[in-house]
Amino acid sequence: MTIKKAVSIACTAALATLSAGAHAQISGGVVKIGVLTDLSGTYSDLAGSGAVLATKMAIDDFIAKEKPDFKIEMVSADHQNKADIASNKAREWFEREGVDTATELVTTSVALAVMKIAKEKDRIALMSGPGSTPITNEQCNDVSVHYTYDTYALANGTAKAVTKQGGKSWFFLTADYAFGQALEKDASAVVTANGGKVLGSVRHPFPGSDFSSFLLKAQASGAQVIGLANAGADTTNAIKQAAEFGITPTQSLAGLLMFITDIHSLGLKSTQGMYLTEGFYWDLNEETRAWSKRFFGVQKKMPTMVQAGQYSSVYHYLKAVKAAGSDDTKKVMAQMKKLPINDFFAKNGQIREDGRMVHDMYLMQVKKPAESKYPWDYYHVRQVIPAAEAFQPLSQSRCPLVKK
Amino acid sequence: MEILGVPTALLGSQLLVGLINGSFYAILSLGLAIIFGLLNIINFAHGAQYMMGAFIAWLALTRFEINYWVALIAAPLLVGLFGVILERTMLRKLYKLDHLYGLLLTFGLALIIEGIFRDQFGISGESYEVPEALSGGIHLGFMFLPLYRAWVVVAALTVCFGTWFMIEKTKLGAYLRAGTENPQIVQALGINVPLLITFTYGYGVALAAFAGVLAAPVFQVNPLMGSNLIIVVFAVVVIGGMGSILGSIVTGIGLGLVEGLTKVFYPEASAVVVFVIMVIVLLVRPAGLFGKA
Numbered sequence: 001m002t003i004k005k006a007v008s009i010a011c012t013a014a015l016a017t018l019s020a021g022a023h024a025q026i027s028g029g030v031v032k033i034g035v036l037t038d039l040s041g042t043y044s045d046l047a048g049s050g051a052v053l054a055t056k057m058a059i060d061d062f063i064a065k066e067k068p069d070f071k072i073e074m075v076s077a078d079h080q081n082k083a084d085i086a087s088n089k090a091r092e093w094f095e096r097e098g099v100d101t102a103t104e105l106v107t108t109s110v111a112l113a114v115m116k117i118a119k120e121k122d123r124i125a126l127m128s129g130p131g132s133t134p135i136t137n138e139q140c141n142d143v144s145v146h147y148t149y150d151t152y153a154l155a156n157g158t159a160k161a162v163t164k165q166g167g168k169s170w171f172f173l174t175a176d177y178a179f180g181q182a183l184e185k186d187a188s189a190v191v192t193a194n195g196g197k198v199l200g201s202v203r204h205p206f207p208g209s210d211f212s213s214f215l216l217k218a219q220a221s222g223a224q225v226i227g228l229a230n231a232g233a234d235t236t237n238a239i240k241q242a243a244e245f246g247i248t249p250t251q252s253l254a255g256l257l258m259f260i261t262d263i264h265s266l267g268l269k270s271t272q273g274m275y276l277t278e279g280f281y282w283d284l285n286e287e288t289r290a291w292s293k294r295f296f297g298v299q300k301k302m303p304t305m306v307q308a309g310q311y312s313s314v315y316h317y318l319k320a321v322k323a324a325g326s327d328d329t330k331k332v333m334a335q336m337k338k339l340p341i342n343d344f345f346a347k348n349g350q351i352r353e354d355g356r357m358v359h360d361m362y363l364m365q366v367k368k369p370a371e372s373k374y375p376w377d378y379y380h381v382r383q384v385i386p387a388a389e390a391f392q393p394l395s396q397s398r399c400p401l402v403k404k
Numbered sequence: 405m406e407i408l409g410v411p412t413a414l415l416g417s418q419l420l421v422g423l424i425n426g427s428f429y430a431i432l433s434l435g436l437a438i439i440f441g442l443l444n445i446i447n448f449a450h451g452a453q454y455m456m457g458a459f460i461a462w463l464a465l466t467r468f469e470i471n472y473w474v475a476l477i478a479a480p481l482l483v484g485l486f487g488v489i490l491e492r493t494m495l496r497k498l499y500k501l502d503h504l505y506g507l508l509l510t511f512g513l514a515l516i517i518e519g520i521f522r523d524q525f526g527i528s529g530e531s532y533e534v535p536e537a538l539s540g541g542i543h544l545g546f547m548f549l550p551l552y553r554a555w556v557v558v559a560a561l562t563v564c565f566g567t568w569f570m571i572e573k574t575k576l577g578a579y580l581r582a583g584t585e586n587p588q589i590v591q592a593l594g595i596n597v598p599l600l601i602t603f604t605y606g607y608g609v610a611l612a613a614f615a616g617v618l619a620a621p622v623f624q625v626n627p628l629m630g631s632n633l634i635i636v637v638f639a640v641v642v643i644g645g646m647g648s649i650l651g652s653i654v655t656g657i658g659l660g661l662v663e664g665l666t667k668v669f670y671p672e673a674s675a676v677v678v679f680v681i682m683v684i685v686l687l688v689r690p691a692g693l694f695g696k697a
Contacts, residue, residue, distance in 0.1 A: 040519075045528045176672055205675030209623055209632055212421045213667035213674075216547065220414050233529065236624045240531065244622070246541060246548045265528035265624065301526075 025326040026070040027098065033059070033314060034099040036086055036114065037129065038106050039078035042232045045261045047106040047129040050299050050307040052076045055103065057294065058314035068322050075099065081106075083113040090114045094121040100327050101126050101317060104310055108132040108179065115144045122329045126317055128309040131257060132179065133186075133392065136356040140399035143329055145336065147357045148309030149279040151183050152392045155256050157277030157385050159190040161363045162225055162254050171223035172201035173214055173238055175230035180206065183229040183256050191227075199223045206230070211238040212245060219247050231257045236266050243270040259304045263378050268369040278362050280305035280345055281379055287344040302376045312345035313357075349387070354399040361390040410668055417547035418664045424553045426660020427560035428615060432633070433640040433652040434564055435611035438571070441647030442584045442604045445495055445506040450637070451630025452514040453609050456483050457616025458625045459521060462532050472535035472617075476559075479617045480610035487609030491602045514631070521627035529626025556618050563614060564653045567607075571649055580604060639682045645695020655693060 035055050037047045052074075059072050075097065079086035086105070093099035094117065102118060105111040106129025115135070118125040125144040127135065131151045135144070163170075170191050174180045180203070188198045199221045202214045215238065218226045226242070228235050235255055242248050248270075255262070258276045282292035282302045291311070295303045320335035321327050341349030346359035364379040372378065394402055432454060439447045460479040464470035470478070490513070498505045533539075534552045541550040571577040583590045583597040591597045616630075623629055640659055644651030659678050666674040685693060 040522065040527075042527060044522075045526045203672050205672065207632060208675070209629070210421075210425050212424075212553075213418050213664060214671065216414065216417050216421065217667075217671075220411070233624060233626060233628075236529065240624060241622070244534065244550045244552065246550070261526075261528050265526075265530060265626075267531045269533070270531070 025328065026321075027100070027327055030071045030073050030098070031318065031321055031327050032073045032075065032093075032097065032099045033317070034090075034093045034097075034102045035074065035076040035104050035310075036079050036089060036093075036102050036110070037076065037104040038081050039076075041081045043081065043106045043129065045265075045301075046259045046304045047104055047306045047310075050295070050301065050303060051104045051106075051128065051310045053295065053299055054303065054307045054311040055314050058311045058318070062315055062318045066319070066322060068318070070321070070327075072318065079105075079107070079110050081110065083107075083109040086110040087113045087117060090117045091121075094118070094123050100124065100321075100329075103127075103314060103317075104129050104306075106130055106306065108135070111135055112139055115139065115141060118143050124317070124329055124332065126313045128313055129306045132182065136352075136354045136392075137398040140354050140401055142355075142401060143333060144355045145313065145351055145357060146355050147313040148305050149277075149361070150356070150391070151179075151257065152186055153279070153361050153385075153390045154277045155183055155187040156190050156392075157361050157363050157390065158254050158256055158275050159187040159227070160194055161277075161383060162252075162275050163191050163194040163196040167225040167252060167254070168196045169223045170196060170198045170225045170227050171218045171221040172198070172227045172229050173211065173218055174201050174203050175206040175208075175234055176203040177206050179231070180229045184227070187227055187229065187256055201229075204230070204234070206234065207232075208234055209237060211241050214238075215242050215245055215247055219245070219251065224251060226251055226253050228253060228255045229257075232262075236262050239266055239274075240270055249273065259306070260302065260376075260378060261304055263366055264301070264376070268367060268372055268378065271366045272368045274366045275382070276364050276366070277385070278305050278364050278379070279359070280308040281362060281364065281381065282308075283377065283379070284362070284381065291344045308345050312341065312343050312349075315343065316341050352394060354394065354397050354402050356391055358387040358391045360387050361385040413546035415668060416544075418668045419661060420544075420547065420549065420664075421553075422661040422664020422667075423657065424557055424660070425663060426657035427557045427564075428619065428633075428656075429637060429640050429660050430564050430653045430656030431560045431611060431615045431618075432637045433644065433656045434567060434649065435608040435615075436637060436641045437644065437647055437649055437652035438567070438611070439605055439608035440641070441649065442580060443495070443601055444499065444503065444584075445510070445605070446503055447605075447608065448507055448511040448634070449490075449514040449517065450510075450609075450612050451632075451634030452517040453483055453487065453612040453630070454616040454619070454633070455521065455625075455627060455630035456486070456517065457613025458532070458620040458623075458629060459525070459530075459616075459627075460613070461617045461620045462530050462625045465532065466530075472621075476614070476617050480613040483613035483616075484606040484610030488602055488606040490609075491605040495605065496598075496602075518627050518631060525627060527626065527628070529624040529629070532620040532625050534621040552621055556622070559618060560615070563611070567611070568649050568653060636678055639678045643678075643682050643685045643692055645692025648692065648694040648696075651692060651694025 037051045038044050077089045101124040103126040105127045108130045111130035115125045119141045127146050128148045133152050135146045172184045174184045202217050204214050255276045320332045323335045324331040337351045349359035351357045363383040365382050457479045461475035464475045538552040587597045644655035666677045
């Protein structure tokens with residue numbers, strides 16, 4: 001670093017500290033939000049640049065509506081779905097760049113790593129993208145918020161609905177790693193609890209591309225429902241090939257972790273009739289449509305629940321900073337848990353002591369091609385799953401912060 | 405009836421599926437084997453070129469309403485032309501250097517190509533419908549065989565054996581083999597060896613694109629579809645014997661079948677079985693099953 005540059009940074013820092021005295025107690029006079037997401041890999045469509053855009057929109061809207069007396073800045077980085085890259089970036093942000101909160105954090109391994117660093121550095125981790133339940137159970141801490149969804153909510157919503165509607169016998173096609181096995185376990189429990197039976201499962205290597213062998217096994221099992229305990233390209237390829245081998249519609253498929261981007265890329269012909277659980281759908285009501293159309297104007301794609309949740313979580317965070325009059329982690333976390341969340345994304349959303357944001361989820365059924373009237377018209381909302389039922393109840397929590 | 409606790413119907417269907425996957429391996433490893441055998445280049449961009457074939461078919465259909473059958477010819481030609489340009493402008497300079505340089509160059513190219521497609525089309529990929537004439541399937545008694553999959557086997561095997569015939573049994577093939585063996589003498593006989601080599605690379609690349617178009621209706625067309633497959637295909641080439649044309653075809657189909665059987669008896673191992681075989685073959689026959697030591 002040149003001396004000139006060093007001096008200018010020092011001056012800016014000094015000025016910032018001076019000006020901060022006049023406002024709320026904001027460190028550096030700026031609330032800095034870091035978006036740490038997958039900008040190039042498997043999850044870049046469902047989070048990625050759309051999550052960065054959602055964050056920008058949240059900051060702009062907050063400044064326009066709430067007229068805060070502090071400055072807000074955003075930085076973003078690609079974690080490439082690697083926990084080590086994410087950890088280094090988070091450390092750099094917290095230690096040297098004065099970032100107050102690391103947000104989005106899709107991919108469980110990334111989320112768990114950054115949560116630990118946030119705790120150590122006393123900053124906040126706001127997670128919209130990752131799905132695993134350990135985030136709010138064994139690994140929970142008091143500086144983290146798990147905002148949009150988790151695998152419990154998705155498996156619970158879909159498996160319960162499908163079993164109740166007569167899909168009593170199940171066979172699982174499971175990605176052979178921790179995530180897939182956890183998803184299978186969660187869903188199996190729900191199936192059995194609702195009077196269904198699990199006939200078996202087959203574990204496929206991750207990532208796979210040809211699923212026909214596994215699908216033929218599932219077909220031979222004679223199960224009514226084939227549960228897809230996998231994600232991303234594995235799920236889309238399995239669905240495509242199930243249609244090809246004539247497995248659907250004789251047997252039906254249930255995607256346990258799917259996003260609207262998966263439906264979009266597969267098309268309605270091969271996904272029609274499938275059930276899935278979502279935390280958000282752009283076409284729910286006037287409010288969701290209005291926001292989503294703004295998003296679409298820039299991104300040219302409708303938002304996923306992760307991107308919509310990202311907006312909502314950042315907005316809620318900024319509201320909490322304003323209410324606390326400080327960016328101190330403890331004070332902000334207290335406000336975040338105290339204030340209810342009411343926006344286009346969630347109604348009466350609440351952040352629990354384990355860090356889980358609970359809100360209504362939606363059971364969707366994918367429309368037939370003929371029923372889809374305009375672009376991205378993909379879902380029938382079959383059921384609104386109330387917040388209290390959608391997520392793992394606190395009584396089952398394994399988080400040490402939960403007092404029982 | 406059962407064999408080792410597995411119903412024969414299930415076994416039969418898994419073998420058939422293995423044969424289908426084996427034909428994909430065969431056609432991809434054939435392209436690699438030709439390029440390595442005749443140019444001494446380890447073409448790491450093969451997966452990306454396979455992906456380009458699939459994407460061109462998809463673009464042709466959705467943007468220009470060009471159907472599958474036209475794409476099956478046009479996409480390999482276009483991607484082959486792209487290969488010719490690569491060979492003329494870049495690869496040509498590397499022939500006298502170590503294999504490693506060719507590998508690094510093509511690997512870099514693969515990353516760039518995949519990056520561009522990812523930027524343009526996103527990661528989730530696009531769906532390509534099975535062409536009308538090949539939709540539906542036949543009930544074989546023990547399984548439902550989609551017509552399209554049957555077509556894949558026929559098309560891939562025809563192209564594979566046609567290529568083998570051209571290289572091993574025709575005059576053009578003889579020039580090619582001679583040109584790689586001793587370019588100076590063949591050149592002295594009045595044959596344009598550099599042109600032959602350019603054509604060979606273009607053909608190898610076109611084979612990848614042909615496989616890509618065949619794959620488009622089966623797999624989701626996405627920017628990383630090639631990089632997921634290419635490692636297995638490299639293992640196939642190594643097992644068959646680097647540069648052996650017939651070896652790559654036979655090994656491709658054989659390994660498809662072995663993989664299919666593994667999926668019946670121990671599915672968790674189906675992703676590793678090819679590599680286990682590779683280790684054993686390398687220990688016993690370092691030049692590969694069909695390679696000349």
